Amino acid sequence: xxxxxxxxxxDIHSHVNFKAFDEDRDEVIRRAxxxxxxxxxxxxxxxxxRKAVEIANxxxxxxxxxxxxxPIHTGASFHDEKELGPAxxxxxxxxxxxxxxxxxxxxxxxxxxxxxxxxxxVVGIGExxxxxxxCTPESILKQKETFIQQIELxxxxxxxxxxxxxxxxxxxxxxxxxxxxxxxxxxxxxKGDVHFFAGTWQEAExxxxxxxxxxxTGVVTFTHDYDEVIKNTPLDMIMSETxxxxxxxxxxxxxRNEPSYVKEIVKKIAExxxxxxxxxxxxxxxxxxxLFGI
Numbered sequence: 001x002x003x004x005x006x007x008x009x010x011d012i013h014s015h016v017n018f019k020a021f022d023e024d025r026d027e028v029i030r031r032a033x034x035x036x037x038x039x040x041x042x043x044x045x046x047x048x049x050r051k052a053v054e055i056a057n058x059x060x061x062x063x064x065x066x067x068x069x070x071p072i073h074t075g076a077s078f079h080d081e082k083e084l085g086p087a088x089x090x091x092x093x094x095x096x097x098x099x100x101x102x103x104x105x106x107x108x109x110x111x112x113x114x115x116x117x118x119x120x121x122v123v124g125i126g127e128x129x130x131x132x133x134x135c136t137p138e139s140i141l142k143q144k145e146t147f148i149q150q151i152e153l154x155x156x157x158x159x160x161x162x163x164x165x166x167x168x169x170x171x172x173x174x175x176x177x178x179x180x181x182x183x184x185x186x187x188x189x190x191k192g193d194v195h196f197f198a199g200t201w202q203e204a205e206x207x208x209x210x211x212x213x214x215x216x217t218g219v220v221t222f223t224h225d226y227d228e229v230i231k232n233t234p235l236d237m238i239m240s241e242t243x244x245x246x247x248x249x250x251x252x253x254x255x256r257n258e259p260s261y262v263k264e265i266v267k268k269i270a271e272x273x274x275x276x277x278x279x280x281x282x283x284x285x286x287x288x289x290x291l292f293g294i
Contacts, residue, residue, distance in 0.1 A: 007062060008036035009266055009281055010288045011259040012215055013127070013162065013195045013241035017041045017051035017065075020245040020256060025055070029063060032259040038062040038285075039259045040292065042127050042162055042195075044070035045106050049116060056121035064294060066124040066162045067116045068150050069108050071131040071143040076105040108146045110153060117157050123292040125154040126162025127195055130176045133168050140174070144183060151187045160291050161192030163212070165199070177203040184210065193239055193291065197229065204229045208237055213287060215239035218249030218257060221268045230272045235283045239291075240265045 011032070016039065021028055032039050039062065043049025049067035056065040116122055128150040130143050154161050165180045177199045194207050197214040204214055214233055220226045230238070242248075242265070244257035249264040263281075270280040288294065 007038040007285055009263050010038045010040070010240065010285050011242050011244070011262040012040050012193065012239050012288050012292070013042050013066075014039050014244045014259045015042060015044075015048070015246075016244065016259065017043065017048050017055055018245060021258075026058075028258050028260075029055070029059065033059070033062050035260045035263070037260055037262060038064070038288075038294070040064045040066055040123065040288075042066045043068055044127060045073050046109060046112050049113070053116055053119050053122060057119070064121050064123045064292065065116075065119070066126050067113055067122055068126040068128045068162070069106060069146055070127050070164060071129055071147065072133075073104075073106050074108075074142045074146045075139050108149050110149065113153060117153075117159070122159070123294055124160045124162050124192065125150050125157075126192070127164040128161065129164040130180045131164060131166045132174050132176045133166055135168060135174070144179070147180070147183055148187055151184070151190075154192075155187075155189040158190060160190055161188065163192055163194045164196070165194060167199075177206075181206055181210065184212075191291065195241060196243055198226075199229075201228050201232055204233065208233065213237045213239050213291060215241045216265060216269060217241055217243045218247045218253070218261065218265055220272070221249040221264055222253060227272050230269055235273070235275070235280065236287060238269065238280075238284065239287055240269065240284050 016025055016028055041052040041055055043052045052065035056063045128147055165176045167176050168174055191211045193213045193215050195215050196217050216226060240262050242257050242259055242262050244259060246257055248255050248257035249261055252261050266281050267277050270277045
């Protein structure tokens with residue numbers, strides 16, 4: 001395969017390291033690379049972080065890893081199809097399971113992540129942050145403590161953060177975006193990206209002002225809920241991601257998502273912003289190279 005010094009597209013948040021890709025992982029990644037698409041696989045626990053690094057090491061160029069502990073994995077919690085949607089429930093372990101999955105809970109093991117950070121293919125820390133979908137005062141406290149640990153590690157290694165932030169079903173009194181930003185302003189010396197941004201323009205503007213980019217998924221191809229934020233976000237602060245195997249974009253909706261589909265998201269962002277696809281694709285690649293140092 002020829003080397004691609006500058007790709008046409010980049011998927012900055014994918015999970016080809018998940019079990020949903022066990023049977024055809026290399027085929028999926030090579031399909032992306034052959035379509036001039038670079039891939040950053042993101043860990044959610046120790047095992048998937050290790051897998052992301054292992055995968056990145058198999059390719060000379062164009063495949064990278066981000067490592068960290070997802071907030072939902074900081075404690076034992078159940079996640080069903082009502083919360084995740086059919087594609088999420090199916091993709092969690094590669095099989096359709098209407099009952100969803102159980103997160104066993106994991107402590108943030110700094111020694112393990114320090115070892116993984118020695119690998120040059122690791123370009124960030126995350127996905128970390130706050131998830132208030134199902135929360136208790138105790139789980140919120142645990143998530144915040146783990147988030148701060150990962151921020152401090154990112155500061156030390158000068159790595160950008162990949163953020164996961166989600167409001168609860170009824171988030172009165174608990175604003176995940178506001179809480180995350182408060183923690184970042186107090187502790188973070190690095191910048192990063194707010195993955196799968198789903199907040200208001202006011203919340204978006206606060207993160208943009210703090211120097212964090214916003215990334216968007218295939219959801220933007222089948223709802224207008226994100227149009228205002230996308231229109232208002234400067235081109236040099238916007239990113240594309242698939243979050244595969246989840247939320248495949250139109251025309252692949254309902255299928256297992258994969259990094260090569262990120263071009264559909266770029267097309268939609270271009271349409272919403274009134275730019276050409278080429279302008280947006282080039283800007284996003286430049287943004288990713290700047291943030292992740294790749």
